[in-house]
Structures are given as structure tokens and as C-alpha cells.
Amino acid sequence: MIDTYFTNRRSVRKFSSREVYDPLLREVLAAAMKAPTTSNMQLYSVVVTRDEARRAELAKLHFSQPAATGAPVLLTICADLHRFTRWCEVSGADAGFDNTITFLSAFADAVIYAQQVVTIAERQGLGTCYLGTVTFNAPEIAKLLKLPKMVVPVACIALGWPEGEGEPTERLELDGLLHSEEYHDPSDREVVEIFKVKEQYGPNRKYVEENGKKNLAQVFAEVRYPRAMNEEFSKKFQQYLHENGL
């Protein structure tokens, strides 16, 4: 039997005033280091933001979303090629990690670690919410947290004790994303069937109406993530990677 924690979990966007003590936070962050990592290189770092003024600045860079403005702790988890490169340098080794493939390993390491932090924290009763906006303002976040070159913020977690329960969310059915042996490219009819659970979900229908659109796909593609915005942020992130030698 799978633990009900996993089948019931929800992200939390409202936090109580109860303090998150440092020993508990450290215990969570330390335990999560047993998460898998590429060749045991641990190509990630975590920056903890607790200071009120700095939290306010960081929250702005996450577009002042409520989970960011209301959380007592923000964790910025970074793909870190700097520490490993420094180690090689002081050890007289030629470090060639300023490239795409190593960055992607570090990206994966950082996200695996982030998700382990989420799971362990939630199992302790804490609430968490990823701030998916982290890559949108990566250069500004890097500046605020004084990240050196080759340290790229890739996951941010808002963390605190939950105020009430998180909102439930609908998910696709497993068969919508599971492929046996080969990828099955769905027909138009199958695509509609896969996303029916989202289109028919009550809160989504209200959301479509509020945005004056015909369906949920249009809200995602034209309101939330329009092409022009995606392309602008893509250019910005590519430029930032370039400046980092990546």
C-alpha cells in the first residue's frame, strides 16, 4: 500500500506565523542530501532567505505571488558548477564543466535535491510550494543572492507551517502520459480525451469564463504563457547562461 501522504499531497500557499526553527530546517536540508546525485558530485547549493527585507525583494522577483510574499523561508536551490570547479582548480585538475551537458546534470541534481527537501519537509508537517518563476528572473535573483558565475538558480521553494489545507488540484489520468515500449502519439480525439479531466474541472471552467476564453488551452497559451512572453524570457535566460560561460 502506498502511503496516503503521497496520494493526498497538496502544495501549500498560505503559511501561519509559527516559526520554522533553524535546527529543524537544517535537519531537513541535511537529510535530503541522501537523494541521488549524478556520480555523487552534488552539483547544487541552497541559499536560505529568512531576512524580512531580503524576502520582500526576492518575492518581488517571483512576481509577488502569495506563496512567495507569505512564506517565512524561501529556499533557492541552484545548479552549482562553481564549487566543483574550484575544487578541481585547487587540486591541480583541468576542470571542463562550463558547458551545456554538465549544466544539465547540475540542473537535474538541483531539482532532485529540491524535491527530496519538499518530501521530507512535508512529512514533518511543513507546507511547501515551488515558485516556478525562478528561471524567469534568474539574473536578478543571482544578483540579490550574490551567486558567483556558474551558480544558476533553478528551483525555489516557499516553506513554512501551513495555514489551513492546500487547494486540491486535478491531474491527468496515468494513461495520458504513460507509454509502453514506444511513445504513442495521440490522435486529435485522444488528445481531447486526455485533457477532458482538466477542461471539465469546475474551478478551471470558472477560470476560462473569467478570462473570456473558449477553453482552458486558450487560457494557458494566450493568457498565462503567451508566445511573445516565453520568447522574451527564453532570450533573457540564454543570455544569462552565456554570461555564466554555460
Place this chain on the structure above:
Amino acid sequence: MIDTYFTNRRSVRKFSSREVYDPLLREVLAAAMKAPTTSNMQLYSVVVTRDEARRAELAKLHFSQPAATGAPVLLTICADLHRFTRWCEVSGADAGFDNTITFLSAFADAVIYAQQVVTIAERQGLGTCYLGTVTFNAPEIAKLLKLPKMVVPVACIALGWPEGEGEPTERLELDGLLHSEEYHDPSDREVVEIFKVKEQYGPNRKYVEENGKKNLAQVFAEVRYPRAMNEEFSKKFQQYLHENGL
């Protein structure tokens, strides 16, 4: 108290002949879908490889590492921008997701999902090991699994019932990667201190000797991940992304 599962976990690279039944696998893969995902878009897919001949082919693309050749199940988890784009198309919405920033969201979604699969599977007693080689031969893996454009393999998990226990591994101390409020750029002396736990770890010292190097950093930088190799695989992956419109 943090559950000892988290503080003791190890990756498993040897698997027994005990069968992984499909209902259990589906239950694990379904439960993991409650993992967080960017704006609830679930920009990922999973391809299950069980067929013996196909497993052998896929294992070769993972450089025939023992975890790949010996596992009864290989899960290839993909950043999937194809399904969401198809949904937008059939819904009359202009989908602009063929860009870097959306690919990174999908990459994060896929890795978060992968790590949730690992945790839930391991809690059921299964053993897992990531194959970090997935990005190295991404185009060949995509071809084998018939992935359409904009479906990029980013995490691969070897899965099965463990044969014996996984090997223990050393990790850095928490303070080696934890930063309070701002990134602390370590001095040379601090870098040496941070990596001491790795340099002094018995099996690593043996490994350095076997490779005829002076220290572990040299083994990583010059034997395992030399610059020329990293740059070659980086070019290949960039080219592959380009062909995918990403």
C-alpha cells in the same frame, strides 16, 4: 524525527529476478503524479521499457552500465512539450512552447516527477538507480523510443527488486552547500575542507590510486568527465534541441 528511510537510502545497481508486476508499477507511477508540477501543466511523459531486446538496446545507449543491463524495468522520463502543444492546437489556441524557458519548466517537471517515482518505489521496497547518461545519447534514445519532436528524455530510472543492499556513499557536510542569505564564495582552504570528506573516503582513495592520479578531483576532471568529452556531448545535445525546435 525524520524517517530513517530518507537518512539511510541508497541507490541499487543489482536487481533480483523477482518480477515487478504491472499493477504495482502503475500504482507507483500514478501516485507520483501528485508531485508538484509547473502551473499544473504536467509537462512530462514516461516510457516504460520491459521488452528484453529493447532493454538491451537501451542499456547500450547508457554505455552498458550494470544498473542498466540488469534492471527488469527502465523508465525514461521525458520533458514533454508535444502533448500540451497538441492540446492547444486541437483547442484553437496559439501554442508558443517551442522555446528555452518552457523547456526548462518541462525539464524541472520531469525531474520532480522522476524523484517522486524513486521515493514511492523505494518505499515499496523496490530498488532504483538513475542513469545520468540519459542526456548523453538523447537523440538515439529518442529514436529508439519513437519520441516525437519536443519530447526530450531527461531522466532514466533503472528499477527492480534489489539483490542485496546498495553500496553506501559519502556526501558533503551540509555546510559545504548551505548558504545563509547570500552565497559565501569559499576560500581555497575552505574548498579543501569542504571536499575533505570525499578525498579521505576509503573507496575514493583506492579509486584515485587505480587511476594513477594524485587526487579525486583529477579523476573527475580528467578521467570521468574530461573537457573534450563534455564539450562533444554538449554540442550533440544542443544540436538535438535545435532539431526539436527548442
